[in-house]
Amino acid sequence: MGITQTGKGAIRKQVQLPLSVAFRISLLNIRVRFLRSLITAAGVMLGIALFTAVRTANLYAPPVDPSDPVAMETATRQAWLVVMSLVLSAVGITNSMLMAVAERFREIGTMKCLGALDSFIVKLFFIEAGLMGIVASLVGFLVGWGLVTLINLFRLGASIFGAVSPLAWLVLVGQALGIGVVLTIIATILPAYRAAKMPPAAALRVEV
Numbered sequence: 158m159g160i161t162q163t164g165k166g167a168i169r170k171q172v173q174l175p176l177s178v179a180f181r182i183s184l185l186n187i188r189v190r191f192l193r194s195l196i197t198a199a200g201v202m203l204g205i206a207l208f209t210a211v212r213t214a215n216l217y218a219p220p221v222d223p224s225d226p227v228a229m230e231t232a233t234r235q236a237w238l239v240v241m242s243l244v245l246s247a248v249g250i251t252n253s254m255l256m257a258v259a260e261r262f263r264e265i266g267t268m269k270c271l272g273a274l275d276s277f278i279v280k281l282f283f284i285e286a287g288l289m290g291i292v293a294s295l296v297g298f299l300v301g302w303g304l305v306t307l308i309n310l311f312r313l314g315a316s317i318f319g320a321v322s323p324l325a326w327l328v329l330v331g332q333a334l335g336i337g338v339v340l341t342i343i344a345t346i347l348p349a350y351r352a353a354k355m356p357p358a359a360a361l362r363v364e365v
Contacts, residue, residue: 179277183284190257194289197253197341201293202300204246205337209301211235212329216321217309243336247344254282254348262355269357282349286341294337298330 187194215232258265265278309317 176280179280179284183281183288186261186281187285187288190260193253193257193260194285197250197257198289198293198296200246200249200253201290201337201341202297204243204340205294205297205333206301206304207242208239208336209298209329209333210305211239211301212332213302213305214309216325216329217305217313217317243340247340250286250341250344251347254286254345255351258282258348258352258355261352265352265355266357269355275353278353278355279349282345282352283342286345286349287338290338290341291334293341294334297337298333301333302329 215235268278269275306317
């Protein structure tokens with residue numbers, strides 16, 4: 158527990174709450190604002206689904222010949238498409254989280270007036286982002302992998318299941334999860350910082 162000097166000589170006690178409390182509050186916020194969380198997660202899911210679809214198609218396809226300009230151009234276009242979709246996902250997540258901060262002015266102000274540290278507020282948003290990133294990335298992986306696998310199953314038959322090693326699939330799952338979670342957390346930095354630096358008294362006066 159710390160003590161912070163505020164304006165006009167007032168002193169406000171700050172309380173260091175455990176991570177488990179932040180986790181429980183984050184889960185509650187996701188449930189209470191499920192629609193907002195769903196919108197945020199949808200952006201991640203679509204970006205990861207496209208990434209997974211492209212990577213899955215590449216795993217099923219023969220290796221790209223570096224000397225083939227058409228194949229290399231196609232691969233480059235696919236890479237740019239994935240990058241742009243992930244960037245757009247990050248922008249959408251940031252916008253959604255900023256709106257979430259605006260909706261929670263009073264809640265954040267109340268917690269800070271009760272002594273919550275700025276770091277605790279940041280933890281709340283990062284935990285929410287991490288949880289949404291994990292779930293959305295897994296769903297996005299399943300969607301992207303499922304669609305491409307289904308298409309190739311109709312085209313090539315059941316032989317596709319032995320064409321790719323289990324290790325390659327595990328690596329792809331790890332990539333999808335890593336990119337989704339990191340992307341979500343990076344996109345949450347600005348909203349989390351804004352929420353943490355919000356003056357408690359001013360937040361309580363805001364009409365939401």
